[in-house]
Amino acid sequence: MNYQSTIFSAYLSDPEIATLISDEALIKKMLQFEAALATAQAKLGMIPQTAAAEIKTVLNTITIRPADLTAGTLQNGIPVVTLVALVKQQLSKEAQSYFHFGTTSQDVMDTAIVLLVKDALAVIHNRTTGLIKALQHLSEQYGATLCMARTRAQLAMPVTFAHKINAWLQPLQNQAAGMQQLEKNMALQLGGAAGDAAAFGTNATALVNEVATILTIAAAPAWHAQRSNIAALGNWLALHAAILAKMGADILVMAQSEINEVEENAAGGGKSSAMPHKNNPVLSEALVALGKINAGLQSQLLLAVIHQNERDATAWILEWNTLPQLLINTATALQHATTIATGIKVNTKQMQDNVTKFQQSK
Amino acid sequence: MNYQSTIFSAYLSDPEIATLISDEALIKKMLQFEAALATAQAKLGMIPQTAAAEIKTVLNTITIRPADLTAGTLQNGIPVVTLVALVKQQLSKEAQSYFHFGTTSQDVMDTAIVLLVKDALAVIHNRTTGLIKALQHLSEQYGATLCMARTRAQLAMPVTFAHKINAWLQPLQNQAAGMQQLEKNMALQLGGAAGDAAAFGTNATALVNEVATILTIAAAPAWHAQRSNIAALGNWLALHAAILAKMGADILVMAQSEINEVEENAAGGGKSSAMPHKNNPVLSEALVALGKINAGLQSQLLLAVIHQNERDATAWILEWNTLPQLLINTATALQHATTIATGIKVNTKQMQDNVTKFQQSK
Amino acid sequence: MNYQSTIFSAYLSDPEIATLISDEALIKKMLQFEAALATAQAKLGMIPQTAAAEIKTVLNTITIRPADLTAGTLQNGIPVVTLVALVKQQLSKEAQSYFHFGTTSQDVMDTAIVLLVKDALAVIHNRTTGLIKALQHLSEQYGATLCMARTRAQLAMPVTFAHKINAWLQPLQNQAAGMQQLEKNMALQLGGAAGDAAAFGTNATALVNEVATILTIAAAPAWHAQRSNIAALGNWLALHAAILAKMGADILVMAQSEINEVEENAAGGGKSSAMPHKNNPVLSEALVALGKINAGLQSQLLLAVIHQNERDATAWILEWNTLPQLLINTATALQHATTIATGIKVNTKQMQDNVTKFQQSK
């Protein structure tokens, strides 16, 4: 089974994304947030420069392992309390009082997740661009070939193969055009205990801008209880996977033994332990499955928008659970779709023969 | 139970939207599409002007009742085949051959739905604007009052009531800003049998532009097998309802008997058949429920993007089932949220007392 | 679009079930519950016989139309308060005080829904039995024919057609065997204001038994805040539809133009408005779609089990919304599956030819 599975790590997961959003990465991003906060607060005169310098030194050198946070996360329902305590142990009494100043667990957690997402989206962006190029290339190579359109599971009319490829390509290009807005939505969260930045006084806006600049993410008003940006990200990821699932579903039909217009893998597809003649389009199957899984996950992210009061872990936990899977599933699907687009065997003669047979039957 | 229910038509449905997307409206929009097509084709010289004139006369005068299409929809899995046949019965032999020329059921159905959605979105747009104003007014009236923030179901820190209202208002304003793009996505579908506009020859692009102009919707390449626009619409609607559900969830807490910071309905809330003292915040409850329902529905629209081949009713039907509910639920939620925003009783003294009690307890 | 649609009422809905769970039926069942309660309370000496007689006379003769309850349902978030008030208007002062005695809205609503469900399940039971017989008959007629098994979208090995039919039949038989428990779960709800039957004193258990006997449903402890029985019903309905969807999915492959082992409808399938040669398996498509829809709906019913405190409309409304759709979708799917099982054209020669072709290719 694929939960935390090495066996399925290449077929139904993605090691690159998994590393980018790992526990170790989360810890690093949480420390990075705290460092940016101290730096900005010192710059704005909110805490002493010496305290900031000490804090940054400790944050740069401290080693916090995931297992150090396990018990604290169970106790507090969040890893940040323990992480803050571990850092404070290495700080002088004075620096302690300036560390994590005016902020709260949610600021750390939300911003760290934003930073992880940003890294993962960079990979997803590259893969999307790569896939678009591969599909364009495929269309240039084989697009002029006539093949059968199929509507409601029946032969319809001849179309070009380019027409089929375009139904995969066009939505991906639209998605790519939407990525910039998506990344802009992934903004700094910094609002303190109740999200109103009360502890920062008149420096609140300047501080938000400064921290965002240091972390090279967008500045924004606190969104601690407004989770639309996460839901919008989820929708993009779910839609991306659904678009790739449509590509997979089309290939599964074209690759059917009886139709044989394409073979998913020119180098030979999936084997069976019982039937040596099999040539299974296993990546296309994964595309369809990943699309369905992401569709289901997105409903969880929409539920997470129903975030009660100023902080609500009955909703927040849904994000922690769902977002990593959405990122990994989408990245995995992009990988497989690119493998297909570059490695597919197009049986142009068979395409043409199927068209001829259809025309003769009418 | 609320399916097709008059009993629940005001509490869990919306008669205005229900009328806008009714069977009668669908029939009207389908005929409207056919009229626009004939007009445009005549203008472009694709069919004779006389045929177009005859077609438009019949389309303007014919009466097709929903029940006329029931048996045909069961037979063909789509109402369009029967609708076209009924129109043809009233056309001359010659005009028959120019009616529905080069188009297909999906063009009619998809475009008619786009036209219905456009009407429903206009209502949703107005209600959203109205709600934003009502919340701004509420914030102007009572926003300065201090009340308790609550995090993870516990008292946190005092904030202004404006801070709470802002968590409902800000996301709605973002949503409102996104509506223009949403409507632009709701474009004409016109691609013919296999979606490649083959029957229109070199006139294809001009025809799309002309029909779109007549119907005052956006022109676009055929999207018969690319359903991202529908999924994006669904996400907007689901997100809208989730944002309103968050508002409902917050009010349910503030209106708890033990907290008593607000009463949902200054004129008296829901009654119980057994407990005369009850003052139930029944609109807030509906908001939360509608948000959950829409979150679940959106996963269906994402599944519908996995649309196999050039037309796939195993996916398409999901849209027919889901989209009306999403529209109605969102519009209902907007109605209730506005009722709350304008009719809520804010117990400013109790808010202040709760803050004082908190501060004394520390 | 199919919401409240006459156009789609035969293809994607079911008039028989729709009538059984209509507003009118709900009102009738609510009145029936009140009559049974008064009868039982009089028998147990909890209210005077004369009051019970008067109450029953009014309940038998009163006309309450759905529209009479619309405004009250919006006001109170439940139709029962208004229904009770309308009945009381026709009662003497004395009888008023004995009407709806010790009970509450939820008792009326939950039990009325149980009674509606029982009626709908009777239809579903009959259709399931009919479908099982039709599939057995189909297997007797054609089961011995060899045809191709397909695994992972590729030709696998020859099997009998009976082997394929059995994958539809066996799960249905298991489901049928589970219906008795399902109906037993649909028990009387009678607990009063807070669900602990406090107002009934020492008569509580006797009253529950008596009312259940009159209504010919199972007696049970109050389940007002324990919604597992509804979720279990939903799972059965969703599973039923998913099993039929698997049948639909199989037929869609076997009916593909290129495979041609079956035609969904021996009398001619769905037509296209653009392609006269089409023979679309539109009932199988509906089966697949209805299975997906029910799968999504079941997650709503599971969410409804998270029913906060002693009554929680943010959860309860999910049941009102979901259960009717699950019942209708399942009944519709049974209807279509039976139409297919009895009207399918089995091309035994083609089945055999496909096997031969496969064997020669190896």
Next chain:
Amino acid sequence: MNYQSTIFSAYLSDPEIATLISDEALIKKMLQFEAALATAQAKLGMIPQTAAAEIKTVLNTITIRPADLTAGTLQNGIPVVTLVALVKQQLSKEAQSYFHFGTTSQDVMDTAIVLLVKDALAVIHNRTTGLIKALQHLSEQYGATLCMARTRAQLAMPVTFAHKINAWLQPLQNQAAGMQQLEKNMALQLGGAAGDAAAFGTNATALVNEVATILTIAAAPAWHAQRSNIAALGNWLALHAAILAKMGADILVMAQSEINEVEENAAGGGKSSAMPHKNNPVLSEALVALGKINAGLQSQLLLAVIHQNERDATAWILEWNTLPQLLINTATALQHATTIATGIKVNTKQMQDNVTKFQQSK
């Protein structure tokens, strides 16, 4: 984020179940299946005793690490092909031809998962029994105390605390009673290439019985394309988590600062990094979140029942993805619920005071 997370392994996951369904466990169970098959086939004279002995020796001694299967799983869409190849490398030529005889990847995979599930269910069974006892003990200790029922988010009437506990306890007892059937459903899958046990000839039934006996699981006809048993398991797990989520939701209300009838953790609850006064009921929050997550996952398992043809990875993968999460989430929720039931602080005086205050206000 909690995917593959050590940080969240105690709060939102369960190391005990994670180990029981790990890659290593899966490999062990796959080898166990092959050993049972060879043993049974030798006993029935289907393969030579010497071959069976050699096969069992290799299966007992071979070391296959998860990473050994990663590339093969990507290639074949299933780990079994590679696992079989690795075993064969260590077998004599003769024994190779008798290894994995007549079976197929799906038999190995499905049965291995059944064996993993059986182990996980044993833990879940024990925890359920333990939780039931803990709740019974809690009810014995504090059940007689009066506290306020709350309906539709408002104070309703006084009830006993036992009445509230019973709404958690009763559904769990029903669930416990259903476990035996659940385990019986988790039967051997053994059908070979196309699922019809063709390769086993007249020994098919005897072989199924023998292998099932060796593995101490139920025998059953091949269910390769009938996934109702997996869906039924998922529903039980989702329902279990939803019942516990209802308990969590109730406690979140009772533990609100303003209500204070209970504290989730008598030893002190979750802390905040910004607010030292906080005492967060973080386990109850997790219960609610896990219930929602499982509700969403179950819709995936229902979709997996729509399993096309004789093997369909677009559906099967949904099971691989969903089942582990359902098991882990349910087991985690049981752990947390038991922690709460045994460690909760019940403020009986506050309960009584809240009742008195309510009674005086009327």
